[in-house]
Amino acid sequence: LLIYSRANLTALATVHENAITEANATLPLLSGWVLNDASDLSTIKVSVDVNLARLQSRLDSPVDASFEADCLIETIEGLAKLLGKQVGSHVMDALRRTAAKLPRFTLKRVDRTVDVPDFAQPKLPESEQYKIARRDLAIVLKQQGIDPSSRYELAPAKKIIDSARDAMRQKVHERIAELDQKSLLLFCIEQHDELLAEYRREVFHIRQSMSHEVSFDRSMAMADAHERFTSGARNYRYLLECCLSSSAHGKTPALPSVVVQLVASIYWLFVLYGASDVLHNGIDAAGIELYHSFVPQVFYSHDREEKEHQFSIEVAQAKLGIDLVQEDEVNSTWNSGDEWGLLDSAFESDLGFSFTNLVQTLLVLARWHEVGGDPELRFCYQASPTTISGKLMDLVEGLSEAEAHHLVNFVTLDSTAIRRLLGKVVDESDVPVWEHTKRGNRYTIRPLVRVEDGLIAWGAAAADRALNIWSGAIANGYLPADFNWPRVKEHVRAIKEGLEKQLEIQAFKVCSRTTIYVAQGIDFKYRFPKEEFNDVGDFDVLAYWPDSNRWLVMECKYNQPPFCLKDARRLRERIFGTDKDRGQFAKIEKRRAFLVSRIDQLRTLVDWPAPTCTEPPSFTELYISRDIYWWMRNPPYEVPSQFVRIDALDGWIRSWIGGS
Numbered sequence: 221l222l223i224y225s226r227a228n229l230t231a232l233a234t235v236h237e238n239a240i241t242e243a244n245a246t247l248p249l250l251s252g253w254v255l256n257d258a259s260d261l262s263t264i265k266v267s268v269d270v271n272l273a274r275l276q277s278r279l280d281s282p283v284d285a286s287f288e289a290d291c292l293i294e295t296i297e298g299l300a301k302l303l304g305k306q307v308g309s310h311v312m313d314a315l316r317r318t319a320a321k322l323p324r325f326t327l328k329r330v331d332r333t334v335d336v337p338d339f340a341q342p343k344l345p346e347s348e349q350y351k352i353a354r355r356d357l358a359i360v361l362k363q364q365g366i367d368p369s370s371r372y373e374l375a376p377a378k379k380i381i382d383s384a385r386d387a388m389r390q391k392v393h394e395r396i397a398e399l400d401q402k403s404l405l406l407f408c409i410e411q412h413d414e415l416l417a418e419y420r421r422e423v424f425h426i427r428q429s430m431s432h433e434v435s436f437d438r439s440m441a442m443a444d445a446h447e448r449f450t451s452g453a454r455n456y457r458y459l460l461e462c463c464l465s466s467s468a469h470g471k472t473p474a475l476p477s478v479v480v481q482l483v484a485s486i487y488w489l490f491v492l493y494g495a496s497d498v499l500h501n502g503i504d505a506a507g508i509e510l511y512h513s514f515v516p517q518v519f520y521s522h523d524r525e526e527k528e529h530q531f532s533i534e535v536a537q538a539k540l541g542i543d544l545v546q547e548d549e550v551n552s553t554w555n556s557g558d559e560w561g562l563l564d565s566a567f568e569s570d571l572g573f574s575f576t577n578l579v580q581t582l583l584v585l586a587r588w589h590e591v592g593g594d595p596e597l598r599f600c601y602q603a604s605p606t607t608i609s610g611k612l613m614d615l616v617e618g619l620s621e622a623e624a625h626h627l628v629n630f631v632t633l634d635s636t637a638i639r640r641l642l643g644k645v646v647d648e649s650d651v652p653v654w655e656h657t658k659r660g661n662r663y664t665i666r667p668l669v670r671v672e673d674g675l676i677a678w679g680a681a682a683a684d685r686a687l688n689i690w691s692g693a694i695a696n697g698y699l700p701a702d703f704n705w706p707r708v709k710e711h712v713r714a715i716k717e718g719l720e721k722q723l724e725i726q727a728f729k730v731c732s733r734t735t736i737y738v739a740q741g742i743d744f745k746y747r748f749p750k751e752e753f754n755d756v757g758d759f760d761v762l763a764y765w766p767d768s769n770r771w772l773v774m775e776c777k778y779n780q781p782p783f784c785l786k787d788a789r790r791l792r793e794r795i796f797g798t799d800k801d802r803g804q805f806a807k808i809e810k811r812r813a814f815l816v817s818r819i820d821q822l823r824t825l826v827d828w829p830a831p832t833c834t835e836p837p838s839f840t841e842l843y844i845s846r847d848i849y850w851w852m853r854n855p856p857y858e859v860p861s862q863f864v865r866i867d868a869l870d871g872w873i874r875s876w877i878g879g880s
């Protein structure tokens with residue numbers, strides 16, 4: 221069935237400007253039916269006028285599917301009249317009953333916050349290009365003199381993987397060195413911004429779908445979108461940073477087909493980097509398997525793929541707020557007036573400009589079209605440093621010329637520092653993708669790229685993301701990298717400590733909804749000195765249900781999120797320890813033994829009633845955090861504690877009580 225609307229551009233423009241009248245919104249949705257062709261009833265062609273005013277008014281924040289039911293009813297009635305057919309009343313009644321369902325379509329208007337074109341089509345490798353890149357990797361492995369049809373694990377595998385990685389990296393670097401630097405940088409900036417814009421739109425659509433009915437799995441769609449974005453954006457960032465930090469450059473134009481094939485090779489390079497880092501950091505068992513054709517297959521433990529899939533779904537559900545209580549989230553209060561002023565002072569002392577002006581600089585770059593910097597929306601803007609500084613002085617109140625130039629320099633990626641880790645004096649052999657906190661010069665936080673003398677290029681979406689990273693990291697109590705800024709670090713550390721305290725307070729509040737016998741931050745040694753208890757530290761939250769004689773022990777911890785495999789190893793060691801200690805669980809285990817051995821004495825000391833049931837006491841341990849990380853779902857050794865997000869705690873407790 222093909223329906224052609226005779227609505228003209230004037231009507232569309234009128235609707236777009238929201239200049240509609242109530243009278244038009246009450247007229248029929250479909251009118252002026254004309255049968256153009258019915259020679260073959262398997263396909264008929266119809267023209268019909270659509271009342272766009274009614275379309276907009278009914279799709280604006282619908283609460284049910286009544287408009288969708290009306291659309292289908294009017295369509296069936298109009299077609300039936302044209303064709304001289306009758307529609308059974310039972311069909312219409314069945315359609316009307318669907319009006320009470322959740323809507324499947326909504327209309328939403330949003331303001332543009334990032335100056336990128338409305339539609340993005342990033343250029344990513346196709347399967348054939350990935351196969352060509354894998355063939356190149358097979359040639360590299362053959363040149364290493366490795367026996368084919370073999371399976372290598374652990375140390376032998378790492379030796380092979382590292383050797384192949386170095387050879388593959390050399391090939392990638394050689395291909396990059398053949399290309400014209402400026403055209404390659406501009407292409408990478410553009411493609412990275414298209415990936416950001418596409419991902420942003422996908423996430424927006426998935427989140428918007430939470431208000432109406434859909435026929436797809438939102439969590440799966442979110443996880444898939446995140447995987448596509450992170451892989452594609454990572455590869456283009458590496459290509460950009462590698463090109464910018466390289467001293468060798470050619471004159472071959474960076475044609476899209478050439479660059480996309482190069483991106484496919486970078487994908488396989490990251491496969492090798494990942495496998496090597498997994499083995500180096502003891503993250504998982506890993507290895508490489510070769511066939512007669514030397515085609516490699518990197519593998520991990522047999523159940524890792526399923527675990528990663530399940531974890532990605534959980535992360536996606538958290539991003540969508542599924543089964544979470546938004547009011548229970550723990551966020552910092554640093555953006556209040558006094559806190560913001562202190563942060564500005566710290567930045568001015570350590571860096572020579574305020575954090576406010578850094579945020580405004582990135583905001584101007586993200587809205588370059590809106591502020592008059594370019595008459596067109598682009599995925600890659602270009603301007604001189606002087607032009608950017610001038611625009612900042614025009615828009616940021618009280619900004620001096622010297623500070624404007626300082627800000628532009630700060631957010632410009634330094635080609636000489638990309639491969640140098642903070643605190644080091646020697647450059648790495650490659651862009652240090654294995655590190656995060658020690659990388660002070662990376663595209664995600666410094667989005668301006670000097671493409672030639674006197675010319676800077678950037679993507680508005682990249683500038684917006686840098687803005688979110690800077691503000692988000694500081695709001696979460698850490699810096700985007702381990703910068704040696706004494707006053708700023710002191711202030712950021714205070715933000716982290718505040719978050720840790722709020723986590724404990726919020727856990728207490730959530731637990732108090734279901735029992736009055738709950739204590740926060742109780743240290744029995746110091747609260748009851750006459751008992752001469754051993755020092756086991758304080759219980760962040762301790763709760764008791766007399767009717768079932770059940771105890772809930774909560775350890776509230778705020779850990780900085782990991783951004784690379786080295787960070788993941790550090791987080792694992794912080795929580796679970798190493799061969800020499802048990803990390804945070806050493807103290808958790810001491811408190812557990814103390815509580816179990818003295819439960820009646822402790823209950824009496826805090827004046828809680830005796831159990832009203834005959835059941836022996838049961839103890840449940842919770843490790844409460846703001847987020848859930850990989851190791852919390854896949855601990856290196858078995859622990860009795862359960863890991864729960866603070867905004868999922870209410871649901872967890874109610875389910876726990878209901879299951880008793």
